[in-house]
Amino acid sequence: MNFSEIFDVVNIGLVILDSDFKVVYWNRWMQLHSELSASEIVGMSIFDFYPHLNTARFLRSLKAVIKLGNNVFFTQRPHKYLFPFKPVGSFSVNFDHMRQNCIMGPLRNEQEGKVYAFITVQDVTAQVAHEQTLLELNITDPLTGTYNRRYLETRLSEEFSRYMRTSKPFSLIMLDIDFFKKVNDTYGHTCGDIILKATASMCLSQLREIDVIARYGGEEFCCVMVETELDGATVVAERLRQSVMELENNFNNQVVKVTISLGVAQMQEDIYSPVVLLEKADNALYEAKRTGRNRVVTTPP
Incomplete structure (x- = not known):
């Protein structure tokens, strides 16, 4: 089993972008929740499909990852989500979009001499719903x-x-x-x-x-x-x-x-x-x- 097969079975989203913000990898989890196949999005700019990401803050984060090797965190507080996916199951009643914790970090290809940016996307809607329930019970x-x-x-x-x-x-x-x-x-x-x-x-x-x-x-x-x-x-x-x-x-x-x-x-x-x-x-x-x-x-x- 190669790494791409492993990444396709994990219960987490994985995106890899190059320095031109083009999608290099789009795992099965991302395909499922975005309703975009890998063949549709790989090779295309991420901003063609998600123009709301084309902000100064997101661009700074990508450049910091690729040029400086930094890790960047996007938590559901205060961002709620990076990708506007629909919530799964019963959570669609209380949430318009899936709540996400995302990590962006560098991925080096020594053979090519290139640095890519990976983004992991974790669905934390259930956790947020549980926290809201506890808060409501408390107040x-x-x-x-x-x-x-x-x-x-x-x-x-x-x-x-x-x-x-x-x-x-x-x-x-x-x-x-x-x-x-x-x-x-x-x-x-x-x-x-x-x-x-x-x-x-x-x-x-x-x-x-x-x-x-x-x-x-x-x-x-x-x-x-x-x-x-x-x-x-x-x-x-x-x-x-x-x-x-x-x-x-x-x-x-x-x-x-x-x-x-x-x-x-x-x-x-x-x-x-x-x-x-x-x-x-x-x-x-x-x-x-x-x-x-x-x-x-x-x-x-």
Whole structure:
């Protein structure tokens, strides 16, 4: 068995380029995932088939490999991929392209006195998917599917820092399900879980993708309204209140309806920490509950 036969059975892509960027070798793995046979691409410029590679950075890397003998690494962070191949199997649901780790290095032919560049292409989509799953488990509340308190605190700190740099506004909405203990006492915790999930789902459907909603604790949730002033956040809070009030939760052939109380606060120059902003929104929420529930109370700017 010669080397080309070995390279054709390994579960990794292998490309060899000459100093003119022409393809010298294109192994079977590359043929399978590119849908290009070796006879189609060997002898042709790699840029004829993958023009997106014709960048200053990629050219510098190739020259560094061939002229200086350096090794160059292209990891899926931050490049995602070098060759735009389709992901395999079930990964096509969550990924537009295969995630790849690639290594580029020198390959010397002493007989010809030439130096070529080899590129290995490793499919790491499964690894990336696994890492994303672990990350989601780490930052997501398992019952409601919203973010958890840990992630909320991280995002709130990020928005606070961004405000300190740019003065771009943002607001918080704290909301609490009214008389939730009574729901649990009357219908049981299974019904309570259904109410929590339905309320969270309704709130998620009313927010933008850039906003963050997290389960803050028990039946309490917190929304970070990115680049939103108090008036805009108050409109959203009222929409959430109305939507949850109209929601019909079915449990054991009964319709169980709940309401929510909400407190709204906007980031201001005199607020010196994210904790203070949370306290302002929480105080507004407390006032909403104290004055009758099923209402929105704002903290004046």
